[in-house]
Every structure is written in structure tokens, then in C-alpha cells.
Amino acid sequence: MNEQERRANQALRALDEAHRSGRITREDYRARRRALLGSLCDSDGITARNALTPAAAAAPPRRADTRQMLPAGPDIASALFPDRRRLAWRLWLVAFGGLGLCALLLYAFLQAVRP
Incomplete structure (x- = not known):
């Protein structure tokens, strides 16, 4: 500056x-x-700023520029490695959902077997 x-x-x-x-x-x-x-x-x-022209902004990036398009730092890590807390939450949700479904099936089976 x-x-x-x-x-x-x-x-x-x-x-x-x-x-x-x-x-x-x-x-x-x-x-x-x-x-x-x-x-x-x-x-x-x-101004001294190098603004993009509409033609340059609309042009597709060259293959060599794809590395520059990747976010730097922690954004790459979050893209490569999912958040474990969110994954754990989903696993618990699926486990409780499966347990509830098993309980419903067991109840339906017991009702069907009863004379």
C-alpha cells in the first residue's frame, strides 16, 4: 500500500x-x-486495480489454473476429511432409528403370533 x-x-x-x-x-x-x-x-x-473484463470472467479456466481455484488452508482439509461430529451424529441417528424399527417389527411379530 x-x-x-x-x-x-x-x-x-x-x-x-x-x-x-x-x-x-x-x-x-x-x-x-x-x-x-x-x-x-x-x-x-x-483505478490501479486490475479488474476482470466480462470476456475474461466468462472464459473457462485453463487446466493449469485449477490448482489456484482450490481453497487454501483448513478449507481443503474440511473438504477432504468430513467433520467427525456430524458423522457421529448421523451414526447415532441411524442406530436409534434401526433400534426403533426392530422394536416395531418385534411388536408386530408378537401380535401376529398371539392367538
Whole structure:
């Protein structure tokens, strides 16, 4: 982050604080914020950010880019290894459901065998 961006961030924080405390109106806040962000633009009106064009966003990713599409860190681990608590909960639910079904079948059998 360069010095100009640092100053703009500091000015945005001060502007936000002024709006939250009620010292300026919403319209004034928006106008000042727009002007502040406009000052960050390059001389020809294009910001320094590299925005995707609609054609580039619609293009399918190349095979080499698939590694970059994977989430990093704990997201990969959660995708590869399911949450054991959720799995244990399901196992207990199936076990109790099976036990209840066995009890119903045993009751129906005993009712059918009785004369």
C-alpha cells in the first residue's frame, strides 16, 4: 500500500466516524466518500486495480489454473476429511432409528403370533 492509499484510508476512517457520530448527513458522507475515492483514480480515470473484463470472467479456466481455484488452508482439509461430529451424529441417528424399527417389527411379530 502506497502513501496515497494510506492517507485515503485514514480519511475514509475519519469520514466514517463523522457519519456514525451524526456530524454529517448520509448524502454528504456519500459525496465526500465518492470524491475521496475519485482522488485515488489515475489521471485517465482508471483505478490501479486490475479488474476482470466480462470476456475474461466468462472464459473457462485453463487446466493449469485449477490448482489456484482450490481453497487454501483448513478449507481443503474440511473438504477432504468430513467433520467427525456430524458423522457421529448421523451414526447415532441411524442406530436409534434401526433400534426403533426392530422394536416395531418385534411388536408386530408378537401380535401376529398371539392367538
